Amino acid sequence: MKINTRKFGEIVIDDQKILTMPEGLPGFPGFERFVLLEDKKTEPFCWLQSIEGPDLALVIMNPLVFKPDYRLSLEKFIKDRDWQGVKEEDLLVYVVVNITEEKGNKKITANLMGPLVINSKNNEAVQVIISDPVYSYQYNILKSS
Numbered sequence: 001m002k003i004n005t006r007k008f009g010e011i012v013i014d015d016q017k018i019l020t021m022p023e024g025l026p027g028f029p030g031f032e033r034f035v036l037l038e039d040k041k042t043e044p045f046c047w048l049q050s051i052e053g054p055d056l057a058l059v060i061m062n063p064l065v066f067k068p069d070y071r072l073s074l075e076k077f078i079k080d081r082d083w084q085g086v087k088e089e090d091l092l093v094y095v096v097v098n099i100t101e102e103k104g105n106k107k108i109t110a111n112l113m114g115p116l117v118i119n120s121k122n123n124e125a126v127q128v129i130i131s132d133p134v135y136s137y138q139y140n141i142l143k144s145s
Helices: 074-081
Strands: 002-005 009-012 018-020 033-038 046-050 057-061 091-102 105-110 116-119 124-127
Touching: 018 124, 046 091, 074 091, 074 116
Parallel strands: none
Antiparallel strands: 002 009, 018 033, 033 046, 046 057, 057 091, 091 105, 091 116, 116 124
């Protein structure tokens, strides 16, 4: 399938790699199909690119890269989603990253309170909302190292 993207132009993606978000992405109504785009030049960052809209692409990354103690209750999550036969190792966890620059200083923050969980068995994804005061929706990645 060919899709248009703002960052990468027109690209061809494998239909088997399309992620569905049946509940949508909070703040972006009407967008339910995405693809995970990875680029060796920008690792560990990657993009959650909308299939329906070329301008909707979120920078995401695995939170364990900068916060090794980040934990979710994935077992409870699997049960709540009724993903039968799915194990914790079948789930991929990413967080949305925001990169800004102010007065020449780059700031990179991650939303640890709204991780994206991708079921690699059925390519279904959902953004989870965590209400744990330990985590922030603007966790400064640069200060974590």
